[in-house]
Amino acid sequence: MKIAMIGTGYVGLVSGVCFSDFGHEVVCLDKDPRKIEMLDQGKVPIFEPGLDALMARNVEAGRLSFTLDLTQAIEGAEAVFIAVGTPTRRGDGHADLSYVMAAAEEIAKAAKGYLVIVTKSTVPVGTNAKVREVVAAANPALDFDVASNPEFLREGAAIDDFMKPDRVVVGVESDRAAKIMAEIYRPLYLRDFPIVTTDLESAEMIKYAANAFLATKITFINEIAALCEKVGADVKAVSRGMGMDGRIGNKFLHAGPGYGGSCFPKDTKALARIGQEHASPISIVETVIKVNEDVKRRMIDKLADLCAGSFNGKRVAVLGVTFKPNTDDMRDAPALTIVPALVGGGAKVSVVDPQGRREGEHLLPGVTWCDDPYTAAKGADLLVILTEWNEFRALDLPRLAGTMAAPRLADLRNVYAAATARAAGFAAYEAIGREGFGA
Numbered sequence: 189m190k191i192a193m194i195g196t197g198y199v200g201l202v203s204g205v206c207f208s209d210f211g212h213e214v215v216c217l218d219k220d221p222r223k224i225e226m227l228d229q230g231k232v233p234i235f236e237p238g239l240d241a242l243m244a245r246n247v248e249a250g251r252l253s254f255t256l257d258l259t260q261a262i263e264g265a266e267a268v269f270i271a272v273g274t275p276t277r278r279g280d281g282h283a284d285l286s287y288v289m290a291a292a293e294e295i296a297k298a299a300k301g302y303l304v305i306v307t308k309s310t311v312p313v314g315t316n317a318k319v320r321e322v323v324a325a326a327n328p329a330l331d332f333d334v335a336s337n338p339e340f341l342r343e344g345a346a347i348d349d350f351m352k353p354d355r356v357v358v359g360v361e362s363d364r365a366a367k368i369m370a371e372i373y374r375p376l377y378l379r380d381f382p383i384v385t386t387d388l389e390s391a392e393m394i395k396y397a398a399n400a401f402l403a404t405k406i407t408f409i410n411e412i413a414a415l416c417e418k419v420g421a422d423v424k425a426v427s428r429g430m431g432m433d434g435r436i437g438n439k440f441l442h443a444g445p446g447y448g449g450s451c452f453p454k455d456t457k458a459l460a461r462i463g464q465e466h467a468s469p470i471s472i473v474e475t476v477i478k479v480n481e482d483v484k485r486r487m488i489d490k491l492a493d494l495c496a497g498s499f500n501g502k503r504v505a506v507l508g509v510t511f512k513p514n515t516d517d518m519r520d521a522p523a524l525t526i527v528p529a530l531v532g533g534g535a536k537v538s539v540v541d542p543q544g545r546r547e548g549e550h551l552l553p554g555v556t557w558c559d560d561p562y563t564a565a566k567g568a569d570l571l572v573i574l575t576e577w578n579e580f581r582a583l584d585l586p587r588l589a590g591t592m593a594a595p596r597l598a599d600l601r602n603v604y605a606a607a608t609a610r611a612a613g614f615a616a617y618e619a620i621g622r623e624g625f626g627a
Contacts, residue, residue, distance in 0.1 A: 189213070189371060192261040192268040194291050196223050196254070198234055198346075198450065198517070199308055199339050200271030205243045206350040208252035210375045216254050217261040227254040235516040235543045238347050259298045266368055268295050269337070270319075271308040276454045281461040283312050283454070292319045296326035304365045306335045310395055310455060312462050316359065316388040333365035336388050338395035343449065344514025355382040359391025396462070399455040400473045405440040406447045407476045410483045413443035413621025423621025424602060443620040445522040445574065445600045446483040448511030453480075453520040484525040487600055490618055491530070493627055494570055494596050499533030503593065505564035506530075506537060508575025509544040509552065516543040518551055522600075523574055527552050538564035542577055562587060569594040576601035585612030596626065 189212050193204035196218040208214040218224055226233050230247070232240045246252040255261050262268050272287040288309055295305055305323060307316050320334045336359030341349045356373050360366045366385060370377065377383055384394075413423040423443045431438025447453070456477050463470040495502050511521035518524065523544075530537050537555040541548060545557050558564040561580065565571050565588045573580055581603055589595035589612050596616040597609050606625055609617040616626025 189267070189368075190215070190265045191372065192217060192265040193271055193308075194258075194261070194268060194295070195271040195273075195287075195309075196220075196227065196233070197271065197273060198236070198343065199341065200269070201227075201232070201234065201243075202236060202239065202341060202346045202350060203269065203271060203308060203339065205239060205246060205252060206347065207372070208246040208249075209242060209351075210372075212251065212372065214246075214252050215261040215265070216252070217256065217258055218254070219256065221256060224254050224256050235514075236346050237344065237514055242347060258294055262295060262298055262303065263300070265303055267304045267306055267335075267372060268299075269306045269308045270295075271339075274309050274311055274454070276457050281457040283310070283458040285311060285315060285318075288315065288319065289322050292322045293326045296323040296330055296332075299327060299330050299332070302331040304333045304335050304368050306337050306369070308337055308339055310338060310399075310451070310458075311336075311392060312396070312458055313389050313392045315392060333360065333362050334388070335360045335365050335369055336391035337369065338391060340395075340398065343517055344512060351376075353381055355384050357384045357386070357391050357394050359386050359388040361388060396455050396459040399451050400459050400470075400476070402440050403447055403452040403456050403480070404472060404476050406442075406444075406452075407479045407483070409441045409443050410446065410620070411479060414483075414486065416621035420623065421621070422623070426621070443602060445487045445526065445620070446480045448518075448520040448522055448524075449515075450517055450519045453477075481525075484522050487522065487526055488529045490600075491526070491570065491572065491598055492533075494598055494616055494618055495535075499530050499535035502535045502569040503567055504530050504535045504537050504570045504572060505558075505561070505568040505592075506539045506555075506572045506574055507541075507561055507564070507580045508573065508577050509539055509541045509548050510575050513575055513577045514543075516547060518544060518547045521575075523548075524551060526572075526574065527555060531555065538568065540564045541575065542579055544575075562591060566591045568592045570596045570598060572598045573601050573603055576603055585609065585614070589613035 191212050191214045193200050193216045196216050204214045204216040270291045274283040277284045316334045316336050358369045416423045427441040430436050431441050460473045509523035531554040538558050539555045540558050595614045597614045599619045602619050606617050618624040
């Protein structure tokens with residue numbers, strides 16, 4: 189089956205490459221000539237482990253190609269996926285659907301025969317109905333169906349998530365569209381991965397509800413961590429004990445400096461806005477959004493306490509600025525709140541991140557980028573672990589402490605234990621929801 193993928197951002201490119209690995213013929217389209225040129229040269233414009241090799245294999249097999257030409261992309265295709273951005277609109281929390289609607293209109297004008305127009309982008313409930321209206325208005329004679337197929341890809345593990353999903357969600361309105369979507373995902377069905385087929389609105393809601401629930405779990409454990417610090421409990425033990433309950437599960441119960449990334453901040457705001465517009469406010473989600481921002485500010489206070497109340501004149505080394513490991517994504521990363529507070533408070537900040545520098549150089553002005561933690565920590569008054577990259581899980585802590593002007597560690601991902609930091613020579617240590625020392 190031929191598939192066209194409109195948009196070569198994170199979702200579009202990963203999905204297009206994986207569909208081609210299923211055996212489909214996939215043409216990925218983007219309006220950015222630089223992206224298409226990079227892809228034609230075998231270069232991946234995003235960092236996702238394993239994506240470059242998988243892309244190269246399918247290009248070589250003739251199943252995957254890239255183009256700037258929409259007519260070429262959709263010619264002969266039975267399904268066209270829209271995978272363009274839906275950023276949060278400034279001022280009102282709405283998802284910006286202008287790119288989705290523009291893509292739908294362009295597809296309608298270029299289409300010659302029946303196809304299923306599939307929304308892969310994360311969109312509010314009711315969007316696919318609007319897509320149907322836009323397509324029908326742009327090309328009244330076109331025979332088409334719309335479908336909703338939200339993605340559930342974790343950055344850093346996207347290929348595995350696509351190939352071995354917890355479930356695939358498909359929203360359709362006709363048997364014809366359902367059959368085409370079933371054929372697209374047939375390789376997963378044959379391996380007994382669940383395919384949830386439902387109506388358009390339910391498919392749209394599933395995506396928002398799932399992300400909001402996961403964001404709630406993260407925010408809940410971060411509030412529990414703050415309470416643990418007050419009462420002397422250890423949040424890691426609390427998380428472990430909670431997670432063993434099958435009704436709760438152990439995922440997304442790791443305390444830290446707040447959630448970020450391309451999905452949770454945007455989707456929680458959009459869901460809260462949907463609730464407000466329909467006079468059915470989702471108070472839990474609204475609170476999650478507020479508390480997550482409070483968590484980031486609490487991290488700044490924690491760092492200030494380690495610096496005797498002031499960052500002015502201090503040297504601070506920050507390990508990790510992407511919102512999570514194994515990605516170069518810095519969208520809504522806690523670093524974008526915490527690092528500017530350090531710089532604005534007068535600190536000289538050195539940063540290390542295995543993949544974050546490309547985006548971070550323009551997002552975090554006023555910092556010095558270093559190639560390794562030991563260079564960054566030399567002469568520092570404070571070392572901050574902000575993203576738990578594997579490279580930071582087995583550091584030579586005595587070496588780091590020995591090279592610092594004042595050996596103080598803020599472990600905002602609970603990678604190390606207080607006893608380990610003390611034995612390594614650190615004079616002060618703070619973590620999240622765990623006992624520290626010094627200050």
